[in-house]
Amino acid sequence: MALCQLLYLSRASEKMSMRDAMAIVDAASTHNAQRGLTGLLCYGGGYFLQVLEGDGDVVSDTFCRIARDERHHGVRLIDFSLIQARRFEDWSMRLINLDDPNLPEESHRPEKFRFDRTHPFFSTDPQVAFWMLYDQKMQALAKG
Numbered sequence: 001m002a003l004c005q006l007l008y009l010s011r012a013s014e015k016m017s018m019r020d021a022m023a024i025v026d027a028a029s030t031h032n033a034q035r036g037l038t039g040l041l042c043y044g045g046g047y048f049l050q051v052l053e054g055d056g057d058v059v060s061d062t063f064c065r066i067a068r069d070e071r072h073h074g075v076r077l078i079d080f081s082l083i084q085a086r087r088f089e090d091w092s093m094r095l096i097n098l099d100d101p102n103l104p105e106e107s108h109r110p111e112k113f114r115f116d117r118t119h120p121f122f123s124t125d126p127q128v129a130f131w132m133l134y135d136q137k138m139q140a141l142a143k144g
Contacts, residue, residue, distance in 0.1 A: 006059050040093070063080075
């Protein structure tokens with residue numbers, strides 16, 4: 001299948017800790033690298049926003065597995081589309097915790113995305129959600 005990108009949103013279970021999220025990312029990094037997947041997972045306000053890129057069948061299978069994971073609920077597919085090139089090729093998976101108290105206040109939910117009222121923290125608009133994630137990627141790369 002062709003190169004695809006998938007974005008989804010979910011709510012973390014009450015039992016989910018940041019240590020749990022980091023364990024997910026560690027396991028996903030290895031698994032995704034073996035399957036040719038790239039992506040970014042953002043956590044903030046009790047929600048996850050994730051982008052996955054790769055072969056469409058692999059992305060779809062991975063999303064189905066993710067959707068069954070009990071560490072989150074209310075999984076909502078935001079976008080699944082064909083793409084010409086990867087945008088998150090830097091990582092097989094990376095976690096950005098927007099609730100990190102060490103981040104500057106404006107990084108917790110960047111001001112330019114606060115106009116979006118489709119969701120309490122992230123966005124359900126495919127373009128806005130993508131650019132939120134891409135903006136986080138660029139900030140992470142700039143920090144090193």
